[in-house]
Amino acid sequence: MTTLEHLKSNQPADRFYRGGNKIRSFRSVDSEAATGDHVPEDWVGSTTTLFGDARVGLSRLANGTTLRDAVEQHPQHWLGPKHVAAFGTDTRLLVKLLDAGERLPVHVHPTDDFALNHVGTQHGKAEAWYILEGGTVHLGFTRAIEAEELGRWVDAQNVTAILAAMHTVEVHAGDSIYVPPGMPHAIGAGIFLIEVQQPEDLSILLEWQDYAIDGPADGHLGIGFRAALDATDTRAWTSAQISALVVRGGVSDHTLADSSAEYFRASRVDVSAPTTFAAGFSVLVVLSGTGMVTASAPGAQAIPLSAGDTLLLAHALGEFTVDGNLAVLRCQPPATR
CATH class of the missing domain: 2.60.120.10 (Jelly Rolls)
Structure with missing residues (x-):
């Protein structure tokens, strides 16, 4: 039974935002890296599928078995006895390469409790970004936002107002940013990063205009925006609180903010x-x-x-x-x- 494998590219096709060139360049030794300009994500070590899909997104081992099936069949081998005792066959991990060929829309990922109660999934989605090529990111609101105001912004697609109410952070290669569940965020154009996250594909869109996605139909996890927007952390975050999520040039055990350790x-x-x-x-x-x-x-x-x-x-x-x-x-x- 395998214990160590090189993983080939695993890039879901036809995503709603552009990207892919930087993944191909980074993975220059992998002849299977996808072509095209809408393959901006490479799902690494994935036991997770695209939201609403039964198979797309799963990593495969060299023998053709999905990692999800391999872990289910031999959990102690893959995860170890302590992990299995604590979490069962849940790997608790998904890693992605992400090439933002354009700024991603402002969006939110739910907490564990919200995801379980509203969508029926095992996790929400906390995530962290390790930056390979830098740029601008948008994180959290600078002031408290009333639910009615947020709803009006989303209904009208008033992206200018949404972005104006968010913190803007410049990031550089070697930095990391922890994004707690519920925090509105957007990755800026040109950024290339490694994303470490909970193993779910759950996004609630606050923005969709000018992207290749039907936001009113697909932007709310199938529960409607009235319920979905309740997942948004509308609190005011201070600059100091945002700074605490960012680690500049971290190495070893200080690569990510300490507050991410409960998730990954x-x-x-x-x-x-x-x-x-x-x-x-x-x-x-x-x-x-x-x-x-x-x-x-x-x-x-x-x-x-x-x-x-x-x-x-x-x-x-x-x-x-x-x-x-x-x-x-x-x-x-x-x-x-």
């Missing part, structure tokens, strides 16, 4: 000498450079690494060592006790 973990590690990592289910993204990864098990083969690689590591792999001259981002589910 990510750690950027710069390797210039053999570096050993603890066992645990994870997705490894090679940010730059070249090197090798070797498991601690006797007879384990060294596997080459290069920039743009994405790897899936099972708990059963045990400790593993990365050597060479490279930078990696290790993404993991929340820690268990």
Whole structure:
């Protein structure tokens, strides 16, 4: 049974916003990277499907099995006994490469409670962005917004008013931003990032004009905007509170804001000498450079690494060592006790 796999590109087609070129460039060693200009997301280590679809979005292993099926069949192998005891076969993790070929519309992801009570899903969607190429992002409201005012903005598609009421943050390569569930947000044009998130595809659109999506029909998770907009965090966020969500140039255990740890973990590690990592289910993204990864098990083969690689590591792999001259981002589910 496999314990470590290179994952090929997994890009749902015909998304409603543009992008894809930066994923192809980053994944230059992957001949299967999708073509076209509406493939802006690469779903890595995914046991999640597009909202309303039974299969699209699932990662496949080299033998053709979906990761979701593999985990269901052998949860201890993939996730480890502590994870299974705490969360069952839920991986608690989805990683994406995201290329914003244009500014994404302002949108919101629900909390766990809202998602369970209104949509019937196991999670809401907290997320964090590790920035590969920077730009401008929009996060949270600068003042408290009444529900009626928000509803009027959305009905009229008054995007100017929505953006004017939000914080604007400049981000650079190496920064990270944690986006709590409920917070309205938008990723600016030109940004390329790795997204670490809860494993759901749940978005409530506050904006849709000029995008290839029918917002009134598809922007509210099928529950209607009257209910869906209640998922929005309409509180005023201070500049200091927004700044606490941003980590500038973080490495090791300080890659993401501490407040994200209940949902997921990510750690950027710069390797210039053999570096050993603890066992645990994870997705490894090679940010730059070249090197090798070797498991601690006797007879384990060294596997080459290069920039743009994405790897899936099972708990059963045990400790593993990365050597060479490279930078990696290790993404993991929340820690268990």
